[in-house]
Structures are given as structure tokens and as C-alpha cells.
Amino acid sequence: MKQCSSRSxxxxxxxIDQRLRIDTCRYLIEILSRRITGD
Structure with missing residues (x-):
């Protein structure tokens, strides 16, 4: 039972890690685009 719970x-x-990575990528892209545009 412990193995099942740990797996879940x-x-x-x-x-959650995947979502965090996607959010960080979008955040970095926003910062880069702002720097490129000059804002």
C-alpha cells in the first residue's frame, strides 16, 4: 500500500513540476521580450 501511495x-x-517549468519558461520569455522591445 505504501508503494501505491508514494507512486501517486x-x-x-x-x-506540478511540469506546470512549474512551463510557468517559468513563459515568465522568462516575457522578460526577454520586454527587454528586446525596450519596455
Whole structure:
């Protein structure tokens, strides 16, 4: 039972990690585009 719960937790963490990476990428792209445009 412990293995199952740990696996589900790992799945949740991986999903959250993916979303965080996507958010950080968008954030970095926004900063870069602002610097390029001069804002």
C-alpha cells in the first residue's frame, strides 16, 4: 500500500513540476521580450 501511495504522490509531483517549468519558461520569455522591445 505504501508503494501505491508514494507512486501517486510522485505522479502529482511530476505534474506540478511540469506546470512549474512551463510557468517559468513563459515568465522568462516575457522578460526577454520586454527587454528586446525596450519596455
Amino acid at each position: 504522490n510522485w505522479c502529482l509531483l511530476s505534474v
